[in-house]
Amino acid sequence: MIQVFNFGIATAASLFFPLHPPAASTIAPQVDYLYYFLTAFTLFFTFLIFAFIFYFMVKYRRRSEDEVPEEVKVSIPLELTWTLIPTAICALIFFWGSSLFFRNARPPANSMEVFVVGKQWMWQLQHANGAREINELHVPLNVPVKLTMTSEDVIHDFFVPAFRVKEDVLPGRYTSIWFQATKLGSFMFECAQMCGAFHSSMHGEVIVMKPDDFAHWLATNAPSQTMSSAGGQLFSQLGCASCHQEDSSGKYPQLAGIYGHQVTLRNGARATVDEGFLRSAIVNPNSEPVAGYSVSMPSFQGQINEVQLLDLIAYIKTLGAARKEAAIQ
Amino acid sequence: MSVAVAELATRSRVHYLNESYGVKSWLLTTDHKRIAILYMVSITFMFLVGACAAALMRIQLLEPAGAIVQPETYNKLFSIHGIIMVWFFLIPSIPAVLGNFLIPMMIGARDVAFPKLNLLSWYIYIIGACFILYTLIYGGVDTGWTFYTPYSSTYSNSHVFGAAAGVFIVGFSSILTGLNFIVTVHKMRAPGMTWFRLPLFIWSLYATSIVLVLATPVLAITLSLMAMERFLHIGIFNPAIGGDPLLFQHLFWFYSHPAVYIMVLPAMGVISELVAAYSRRRVYGYAFVAFSSFAIALIAFLVWGHHMFVSGQSVYAGMVFSALSFLVAIPSGIKVFNWTATLYKGSNSYDAPMLYALGFLGLFTMGGLTGLFLASLSIDVHLHDTYFVIAHFHYIMVGGSVMAYMGGLHYWWPKMTGRLYPDKWARFAAFTIFIGFNLTFFPQYILGYLGMLRRYAVYPAQFQALNVLSSAGASILGVGYFIPLVYLIWSMRYGREAGPNPWRAKGLEWETASPPPRENFEETPIVTEEAYAYPTRPRAVRV
Ligand SMILES: [Cu+2]
Ligand SMILES: [Cu+2]
Numbered sequence: 044m045i046q047v048f049n050f051g052i053a054t055a056a057s058l059f060f061p062l063h064p065p066a067a068s069t070i071a072p073q074v075d076y077l078y079y080f081l082t083a084f085t086l087f088f089t090f091l092i093f094a095f096i097f098y099f100m101v102k103y104r105r106r107s108e109d110e111v112p113e114e115v116k117v118s119i120p121l122e123l124t125w126t127l128i129p130t131a132i133c134a135l136i137f138f139w140g141s142s143l144f145f146r147n148a149r150p151p152a153n154s155m156e157v158f159v160v161g162k163q164w165m166w167q168l169q170h171a172n173g174a175r176e177i178n179e180l181h182v183p184l185n186v187p188v189k190l191t192m193t194s195e196d197v198i199h200d201f202f203v204p205a206f207r208v209k210e211d212v213l214p215g216r217y218t219s220i221w222f223q224a225t226k227l228g229s230f231m232f233e234c235a236q237m238c239g240a241f242h243s244s245m246h247g248e249v250i251v252m253k254p255d256d257f258a259h260w261l262a263t264n265a266p267s268q269t270m271s272s273a274g275g276q277l278f279s280q281l282g283c284a285s286c287h288q289e290d291s292s293g294k295y296p297q298l299a300g301i302y303g304h305q306v307t308l309r310n311g312a313r314a315t316v317d318e319g320f321l322r323s324a325i326v327n328p329n330s331e332p333v334a335g336y337s338v339s340m341p342s343f344q345g346q347i348n349e350v351q352l353l354d355l356i357a358y359i360k361t362l363g364a365a366r367k368e369a370a371i372q
Numbered sequence: 373m374s375v376a377v378a379e380l381a382t383r384s385r386v387h388y389l390n391e392s393y394g395v396k397s398w399l400l401t402t403d404h405k406r407i408a409i410l411y412m413v414s415i416t417f418m419f420l421v422g423a424c425a426a427a428l429m430r431i432q433l434l435e436p437a438g439a440i441v442q443p444e445t446y447n448k449l450f451s452i453h454g455i456i457m458v459w460f461f462l463i464p465s466i467p468a469v470l471g472n473f474l475i476p477m478m479i480g481a482r483d484v485a486f487p488k489l490n491l492l493s494w495y496i497y498i499i500g501a502c503f504i505l506y507t508l509i510y511g512g513v514d515t516g517w518t519f520y521t522p523y524s525s526t527y528s529n530s531h532v533f534g535a536a537a538g539v540f541i542v543g544f545s546s547i548l549t550g551l552n553f554i555v556t557v558h559k560m561r562a563p564g565m566t567w568f569r570l571p572l573f574i575w576s577l578y579a580t581s582i583v584l585v586l587a588t589p590v591l592a593i594t595l596s597l598m599a600m601e602r603f604l605h606i607g608i609f610n611p612a613i614g615g616d617p618l619l620f621q622h623l624f625w626f627y628s629h630p631a632v633y634i635m636v637l638p639a640m641g642v643i644s645e646l647v648a649a650y651s652r653r654r655v656y657g658y659a660f661v662a663f664s665s666f667a668i669a670l671i672a673f674l675v676w677g678h679h680m681f682v683s684g685q686s687v688y689a690g691m692v693f694s695a696l697s698f699l700v701a702i703p704s705g706i707k708v709f710n711w712t713a714t715l716y717k718g719s720n721s722y723d724a725p726m727l728y729a730l731g732f733l734g735l736f737t738m739g740g741l742t743g744l745f746l747a748s749l750s751i752d753v754h755l756h757d758t759y760f761v762i763a764h765f766h767y768i769m770v771g772g773s774v775m776a777y778m779g780g781l782h783y784w785w786p787k788m789t790g791r792l793y794p795d796k797w798a799r800f801a802a803f804t805i806f807i808g809f810n811l812t813f814f815p816q817y818i819l820g821y822l823g824m825l826r827r828y829a830v831y832p833a834q835f836q837a838l839n840v841l842s843s844a845g846a847s848i849l850g851v852g853y854f855i856p857l858v859y860l861i862w863s864m865r866y867g868r869e870a871g872p873n874p875w876r877a878k879g880l881e882w883e884t885a886s887p888p889p890r891e892n893f894e895e896t897p898i899v900t901e902e903a904y905a906y907p908t909r910p911r912a913v914r915v
Contacts (some may be wrong), residue, residue: 064823074750078821079752085741089540092712092737096730099715104722108876113720114908117657125709126702131745133698139689140748147750163527197523198617200682200757204823211683213618214522215611218684235757235825237516239527240444243828247906271765300486327614331764344612 067226067251068206070147075207077139084132103236108334110285118206150221154189155182158270160349161192161199161212161234164241167350173273174264178247182224189221190316193349198238207234217319217325224251274358275352277351281343296333307334321356387790387887396682402487403890408473409788410494415461415469415915416502421508422456422562425449427850430812430843436833446829448530452504454517455535459542460501462769463631465777467584468493468549471577473788475553477881478571479890480562480897482793485555493548504564507534516827518628519619521609525601536595543588550584551578564879564899570881571903572648574659576641583672585636591627594620601636618683625676632821633672635769637665638775639736639814640707643729646779647711648659649877650726651718654904657710664703668767671700681752690749708733724798725873728779731806735771739764742817757827760820763813771809778805778856785860786874790887791867797859805852811845879905 066072103112157180160167168176182188192201194214202209206222234245252260268276278284286295296306301316308314309332323330325347330342347355397781428700429449432439438446452780472490476483507513513535515524524532557570564586584666598620600606607613626800648655655661677685679691711733718910720726742764745751815838824835831839873882884893 060823062818063821072751074754077748078745078751078754080750081745085738085744088741089734091732092708095712096715096733098597099718100720100722100730101717103715103720105652105719110719111907111909112651112653113717114911115653115656115713115717121713122657122660122706122710128700129705133701136744136748137695137698140750140752141694144690144749144753145687168574168908197527198520202757202823202825204754207750209682209753209756213611215617221680231823233823233825237447237520237827239522240447240514241521242447243825243830252537 054107062328064204065226065230065273066205067224067228067247068203068229068253069223069225070143070210071205071207072224073143077136081136084136087135102224109128147221150189150219151187154187154221157182157190158350159190159192159201159212160195160353161238161245162195162203163197163239164234164245166232166234166245166247166268169270169350169353170261171270172261173266173269174261175266180247180249181257181260182251183247183254184224184251186254187221187223189288190218191217191219191353192354193217193322195349197238198236199234199238201232202235203232205228205230206249211236215305216323224249227251270354270357271361272358274354274356275346275361277355278358281347282354286340296336298359302360302362303307308332309334318356321359322352325352325355377450385885386889388887388890389638389789389887391890400491402483402485402491404472404476404484404490405788405888405892406492407494408469408471410580410759411464411472411497414494414498415464418456418460418504421505422453422461422525423850423853425453427455427846429453430846432829433831433839434843436831436836437867438830441829443829444514445512445678447516447827448512450827451513451516451535452508455513455539456503458631458635459539460497460504462518462635462773463546464497464549465579465773466589466642466780467553467580467634468497468545469537469782470642470777470784471553471638472549472577474536474881475574475577476558476560477787477884477892478879479557479560479565480880480893480899481560482891482893482896485559486552489548490552493545494553496545497542497547500538500540500545503534503541505536507531507538513536518624519598520902521598522612522615522617522622525598525608525620526610526612533599533887536599540592540595541876542718543592546584546588548728550581550588553581554585557694558580562897562899565880566899568659569899569902571642572655572658572665573638575662576637576644576665577670580634580637580641583634583669587627587630587634587673591631591693591809594623594627597623618680618685621680621683623674625667625679626673629679630653630669630672632765633668635773637668637695639732640665640704642776642780642783643711643732645777645879646725646729646783647714647873648906649879650723650729651715651720652876652906653718653908654906655900656708656713656716657706661707661710664706664769667703668700671696671703675700675906678747678752682756694747694749694819698744701740701744701747701878702819704736708737708740709747712787722799723781724793724795724802727799727802727806728775728782731802732775735767735775735806735809738765739771742767749763756819757825759816759824763820764827765818766816775805778802781860782856783875783882784881785863786870786888787881787888789864789867790870790885791863793856793859793863793867794868797855801852801855801859804848804855807847808845808852809846813843813845814848815839815845878906 063075066075071160156168156171166178168180191360192212194212199212200209201212208220210218210220229248229250232247232249234242287298305313305315314320314331326342326344328342388403432441436729475855511531513532513716514530515528515532597608601608601610607615609615609617610618644661675697677689678697681690703834746755746764782798819835819838824831870886872885880897
């Protein structure tokens with residue numbers, strides 16, 4: 044009965060409401076397939092259990108107070124059957140769900156980068172050319188987009204239902220997700236992690252545009268400075284340049300070309316210099332000191348905000364790119 | 373005439389309820405049966421407070437922009453609803469009420485191993501509850517029942533201290549109850565009551581007690597660390613002062629996932645008793661059902677990371693936690709299949725407790741299977757923190773645990789009070805709860821996949837129709853819970869005399885008078901048979 048009832052609700056509901064949100068990214072239809080498989084599986088087993096319960100309850104209902112039921116022996120093969128078959132099905136679902144997750148865990152190398160900073164209760168988004176948006180994100184159609192995200196205060200979570208992507212946005216570190224939009228239009232994004240009074244108002248829209256339109260939008264919204272040039276300015280303003288410049292005597296780490304490379308830490312461990320490493324090297328320089336340098340660097344914790352940090356990191360990344368290009372020439 | 377004499381005899385008989393009167397005789401009692409009643413009254417009161425919060429939430433969600441309260445207030449409503457329902461209703465419900473009343477009786481003991489400690493557990497519960505009520509009256513807490521950092525430890529302006537202290541304190545009540553049960557089951561069994569003659573309810577509560585004793589201290593540690601950061605500014609979870617925000621989640625779920633089974637395992641124990649009693653046969657696959665409780669208790673400690681698939685934890689950790697989460701579903705499945713098989717060739721009745729048990733089977737199956745959605749990584753990414761999760765755990769906690777608690781209460785009510793309730797009303801209430809429950813929570817599965825998020829005071833307008841449906845269902849559910857409250861209280865005075873064994877059920881608790889005497893049994897029973905030794909006739913041979 045329950046499943047008839049529920050199925051009834053689901054069917055009636057489907058006449059009035061969609062059963063899934065718009066599927067507007069490359070992974071959305073793949074997630075939906077698995078979802079519908081699981082839904083069918085759930086309905087089937089609920090039906091099955093209830094069919095048995097109904098049949099037994101009717102067929103073997105108590106007919107008199109003194110009736111003595113017939114003996115039933117426990118069958119080990121039966122016990123094994125209903126242990127092993129569900130185990131096999133669970134294994135299948137596990138592999139299906141995990142392989143999909145694993146395949147989508149890494150953004151493609153050619154992804155367009157966007158930086159996201161969440162704070163109570165708004166989203167700041169920034170494109171590499173410096174274009175900034177609040178609670179809106181313009182992206183081109185059919186281009187992979189990678190979001191590098193962090194928070195100014197508590198934990199937030201960036202969720203785009205139409206793209207089937209979600210990831211927590213944490214203070215003090217970077218997390219990232221990526222998607223490739225497959226439909227034009229605007230799709231809501233929401234904060235999914237309870238973050239205070241106006242948590243439910245912390246939403247915005249992803250606007251998917253044709254690549255040409257997007258290029259136009261990006262050009263018209265470009266500020267005078269790209270992220271890396273803003274970062275370069277900060278680099279000299281904050282006095283970073285006085286130690287970390289090209290011609291220093293080897294007393295301080297050289298930053299050119301360091302991005303993406305491995306370094307050895309003072310405790311002997313190896314670490315790859317990525318956004319997260321650079322972030323903690325700036326705000327918390329003594330947590331993972333690089334081997335071979337004795338002078339400690341002052342912390343910039345609380346002196347620059349997350350947006351400025353992202354600018355600085357963008358600048359340090361260009362230092363690397365410049366040297367690599369030079370090396371190729 | 374003999375009937376009248378018998379009636380007079382039961383009235384004048386001394387039992388645990390009438391052996392002494394007065395407030396003091398209750399507040400200083402060390403009788404496990406009276407302590408069970410104290411717990412029952414307290415958790416019913418807390419349930420009503422938690423339910424009021426839920427009712428206000430459902431009214432708020434009738435309109436996308438929020439029908440009655442500001443978002444801050446809504447945040448406090450869902451926080452107090454969660455905190456009360458988890459720690460002050462569900463966790464103590466079956467163990468502290470039914471477990472306290474029944475464990476000594478089922479194993480043929482006079483009391484639990486440490487009767488004074490048992491009373492202390494109740495007082496600790498009451499102190500914890502006072503902290504929560506203080507928090508509620510003086511402005512509430514808005515962190516959600518999960519107290520995630522750094523919001524709770526740094527940013528929230530609400531009464532985090534009162535709420536966390538209440539939860540911290542009530543944890544010790546759980547630990548002492550668990551300890552008491554473990555020792556009781558080991559040391560107090562009547563002669564002849566071997567481990568494999570124990571009712572499955574005892575196996576379940578024994579497994580639960582182990583989880584209570586091992587997991588609850590971690591909760592206490594976690595909340596103390598959070599308080600240290602909030603009040604002493606020691607950087608533990610807030611990265612701005614050198615902490616790690618995810619550490620809190622690891623610690624919290626290391627307790628809170630096992631806590632799910634603290635709430636579910638006792639319910640499973642109750643269902644085993646109900647299914648056996650109303651089909652008049654031994655639970656099919658007794659050993660499989662007993663050991664699956666231990667499999668669940670063990671694996672429950674290894675799956676906490678499935679709450680953190682989108683928290684930025686490593687992909688590989690996610691895969692391990694996903695695999696283990698699938699594994700923990702198997703023993704639950706085994707139980708459902710064995711209960712269903714028990715009905716085969718049974719002498720199945722339609723008494724109200726049985727209807728609750730059948731309701732449990734259906735709703736728990738749905739809840740368990742939808743848990744598989746959340747265990748698979750790529751689906752969970754989409755469903756995490758949506759109403760799908762809300763629907764899933766309400767199917768387990770309310771559709772499962774509360775149904776079992778209600779079923780158990782109806783089954784043992786005649787034993788506890790000596791009176792029968794009106795059966796027709798009881799069946800009507802069970803049916804109303806079932807319908808109301810499905811109407812409330814089934815639409816939330818659909819809402820969740822559509823992208824409606826939990827803890828949202830306001831929401832996009834396209835979700836309104838399903839939310840209205842859910843709120844309408846909640847009003848039916850509310851009526852369903854209200855009916856038993858009325859007729860159970862009514863039955864204490866006006867109900868028919870139950871006699872020692874109105875259901876003709878097996879089990880030591882049915883071999884003594886109802887209500888039982890202070891020392892449970894006139895003389896210590898000697899056990900000579902298996903649990904659920906219902907008579908059967910040999911298999912019919914077809915010619
Ligand atoms: Cu947020
Ligand atoms: Cu869990």
